[in-house]
Amino acid sequence: MSVKREPGVEARQQLGWFKANQWLLARRATQLGFFMLFASGPLFGIWIAKGTLASSMTLDVLPLTDPLVLLQALIAGHRPESLALIGAGIVLGAYLLIGGRVYCSWVCPVNPVTDLAAWVRRKLDIQKGWNLKPKTRLWMLGAILVAAFISGTIAFELINPITTLYRGLLFGVSWGMATLLLIFLFDVFVTRDGWCGHVCPVGAFYGLVNTTGLLRVSARGRQRCDDCMDCYAVCPEMHVIAPALNAADTRDTPIITDIDCTACGRCIDVCPERVFNFTHRFDQRVDQPPAPKTMTARSHLVTAA
């Protein structure tokens, strides 16, 4: 075969570096933005959000609480104050509206770590790995809820890499952040997209919340797809693409509806044919196949210009 194709290169050549990375940049900016809401206080004395992703208070009026953490507290036998209940309600409502796993790609601080691991893995061209099922995370979710019940504590918070990272950075660097190194190594050497795509119970929870969200990726231009496979190469949840992109029936929805899709938009970036776009859940439009490139069509363009 020929030289190994590097995903995103063709898009970069055709569309320019910025256009071929725009959603990635937007995501990094959003992730950093969320972090800075918390970090501006300890860093610059400008207090916007206090606390961590587990529970926070923004501008002294908006309480937010992670619904999964609160669920564990409930299972562990605690009856929380209304502040946490309201906070969890707001977060849950927001993600039901936007899409649960938007959290994973746009907010969660572990995402840059596992994205980096995926990039390293591609660069090192590591093919083989431990083939975990994506549904492993549901078992993991079950495991941490059982642990909360049996131990009567919010047990997972002892090791949760997401809150550990935020806590470590906001309240003083912690040894617990070594878990992120483990995740990085796991993703590079053991399983492709191992943590975020297979194991993380928080992702599993937000996946279950991902059934109604409005923000979706659509393979609207699937007729233009030339099977370069770049989208599959970069997608952290590969299995979500096929039903929309390679639909058996042209009447099948172009919307990626799988609850595992994190709406990271990386497929949009790397596609040289601009097959994908962000849209809402009910947008069923599919681009018509391009008109055959005949001389008449071209001459029309020329005359129009």
Next chain:
Amino acid sequence: MALTKKKGYGPADPKRRRALKEMAMYAAGTAGIAAAVTGFAGQSRSLPAETLRPPGALPEHDFQSACVRCGLCVRACPYNTLKLAEFGDGPAIGTPYFVARQVPCEMCDDIPCVVACPTGALDHSLTDIDNARMGEASLVGRTACLNMLGLRCDVCYRVCPVIDKAITLQLTHNARTKKHTIFEPVVHPDACTGCGKCEKSCVLEVAAIRVLPKKLTHGQIGEHYRLGWEEKNKAGKELVPGVIDLPDRLPGGPSDIEPPSLSKIPGLGKTGVGQ
């Protein structure tokens, strides 16, 4: 194809075997992870004695089912007293605590840490900081305490925010000098909030007075114990009529001891012990 009914596999179908095996594997893995996390959580439940929880903290077991480790109490504390536990600090990772000898609780009137707690791990019904029970001061280093040596230090007594209630000075005779007084600091659990200001300000190299978790400072009398003087008050009369005449131990030796006159104890009479 035609042989398979609906969607299921037959009992000997290798696909079914594989699916069941896989299922068992995932279930076993899940159980293993759940057990490991549960074990870790169990281990994390022991709180080192020198680490104190913020005011209003629920009992340790309940606290760990309630605290989401968000750090809002830490942010609310105006004196940087509270810290979130790191790996190796002792308390469960991410939970708030303070060490009295480093930075004690300043006992804010509005208790901002409790107000900030979103889950109620710090009990919102605590509105008067004097009712906080973060721990209990205890003069564990009695022999090193300057006051106990007969000197006048009194610092713990002076700094106590609940002065003359939580710590009082009890005057006893100084047996060494035979003419001075010892001003012993005595802690009263019914008033001590466990803020740790006494421990923080103890002038010794190692504090003689320490705030410890309540469970370490509390003695409890047996359920069946009855205090004679209280029972006497309740009954309004002597419960044991007459005086029990116990033997007088005199310098002369055991031979001088008269046997107790058991006959005076009601119920024993002549058929008393040892007869």
